[in-house]
Amino acid sequence: MALPLPHLLWGNADCVELARTFGTPLYVMDESMIRARCAEVRSAFLEKWPATTACYASKAFLTKTMARMVCQEGLGLDVVSGGELHTALAADFPPSRIELHGNAKSERELRAALSAGVGRVIVDGVMELELLAALAAETGRKADILIRVAPGVNPHTHAHIVTGHTGSKFGLPIEGELLESAVKFALASPGLALKGFHFHIGSQIFENSSHVEAVGRIAALAARLKTRLGFEAEELNLGGGFGVGKLPDFSHSPHSPDKNVPSESHVPLHLFTDAMMEALTRECRARGLARPAVAIEPGRWIVAEAGITLYAVETIKRLPGVTYVGVDGGMPDNPRPSLYQAAYEGVVANKISAPAAEKATIAGKCCETGDILVESIALPPVERGDIVAIFNTGAYNFSMASNYNRLPRPAVVLVKDGRADVVVARQTHDDLLRGDAIPDRMR
Numbered sequence: 001m002a003l004p005l006p007h008l009l010w011g012n013a014d015c016v017e018l019a020r021t022f023g024t025p026l027y028v029m030d031e032s033m034i035r036a037r038c039a040e041v042r043s044a045f046l047e048k049w050p051a052t053t054a055c056y057a058s059k060a061f062l063t064k065t066m067a068r069m070v071c072q073e074g075l076g077l078d079v080v081s082g083g084e085l086h087t088a089l090a091a092d093f094p095p096s097r098i099e100l101h102g103n104a105k106s107e108r109e110l111r112a113a114l115s116a117g118v119g120r121v122i123v124d125g126v127m128e129l130e131l132l133a134a135l136a137a138e139t140g141r142k143a144d145i146l147i148r149v150a151p152g153v154n155p156h157t158h159a160h161i162v163t164g165h166t167g168s169k170f171g172l173p174i175e176g177e178l179l180e181s182a183v184k185f186a187l188a189s190p191g192l193a194l195k196g197f198h199f200h201i202g203s204q205i206f207e208n209s210s211h212v213e214a215v216g217r218i219a220a221l222a223a224r225l226k227t228r229l230g231f232e233a234e235e236l237n238l239g240g241g242f243g244v245g246k247l248p249d250f251s252h253s254p255h256s257p258d259k260n261v262p263s264e265s266h267v268p269l270h271l272f273t274d275a276m277m278e279a280l281t282r283e284c285r286a287r288g289l290a291r292p293a294v295a296i297e298p299g300r301w302i303v304a305e306a307g308i309t310l311y312a313v314e315t316i317k318r319l320p321g322v323t324y325v326g327v328d329g330g331m332p333d334n335p336r337p338s339l340y341q342a343a344y345e346g347v348v349a350n351k352i353s354a355p356a357a358e359k360a361t362i363a364g365k366c367c368e369t370g371d372i373l374v375e376s377i378a379l380p381p382v383e384r385g386d387i388v389a390i391f392n393t394g395a396y397n398f399s400m401a402s403n404y405n406r407l408p409r410p411a412v413v414l415v416k417d418g419r420a421d422v423v424v425a426r427q428t429h430d431d432l433l434r435g436d437a438i439p440d441r442m443r
């Protein structure tokens, strides 16, 4: 009698059991991996360099449980909308450790931030600066702010996730009058306390040279403003963008999954932070500036590898030159391949020790030719009902999900030591109809 094939374990939980219990598609997040990343932020950055803080960029993945974990791990939280702020506050996240971002913040969002007493508002432009100053005056509150700058660097990553180039929709150009007049305006506004500047140059960056270049430019800006306006920045926020490959590094998980699953070494945070901090220290010394306090905002780097998505195989189509494995999810739960050709790796969770038999393309179920989750990966013989696990889906998957083709959003399960807790319930078809109304005149 053939022995049953070993199953993929995630957070020591059997993925096939998870799929059976909670259904598919299913987002599965390994709590230990998330906490290990937060611990690395502390040891490699916060404890190594004085006067530093780190905010988790919650756009990567946010639920109330995630906010609770980030709080317990001692990090701050970067939110970018009223909805993210509401989620953080609903999880009792301390407002003083929250920073509000956004290139098109609404008055309502700014009011909510002021009334919650968030730690920082990262102001993106002149109109927002004027509005925030007026709201602070009206409400009698004071806002601690940073001004976001576009440092004019072009990191090597997909064009859709570059953010700090000249002409970006984010921030104010680091050179020129606009920024200087914004600084003057902030300094003259009694309701605003300008603490310094922020940049975020883009996402999925694997080498530190662009971050270092941006640090040089922001140090030059600080020196220029000190000379011209007598303003000394107390704080610089150097953003996130630290890249993550296609496969998790299981050596960082205290609960390593099955050894048959390939592993990729993870990019250590210090590759970026040491280079930036050394450059900043050097630049400040050379320019006669005191080194400002420094914040970073990693998003993907903290959660991407902790997450996998489980899908059931619905259909297999062998055509000349290509085999499609059609699964029960796709671009609604992971829009990144179709948005910017993000590449993923996967395995068949119920056949992880079976040798690869053919190359196949994992296709989503949506009515879009571009709804392809993974192009051409080696898989064992695949059958209908198999469970496919796609790795490194912890960032920008759940948070970017949609209901395209009226597909309900998958549940999110948090796993630890073999235990699984649903932290976001699966949407039902009735959930899709919530708020959907036929006008009376059509009754």
Ligand SMILES: Cc1ncc(COP(=O)(O)O)c(C=O)c1O
Pocket: 057, 059, 060, 078, 101, 200, 202, 203, 204, 239, 240, 241, 242, 297, 298, 299, 300, 301
């Ligand atoms: C202002 C800001 N900070 C941090 C991040 C996090 O980026 P990543 O997830 O690549 O670390 C983003 C992502 O868009 C961002 O816009």
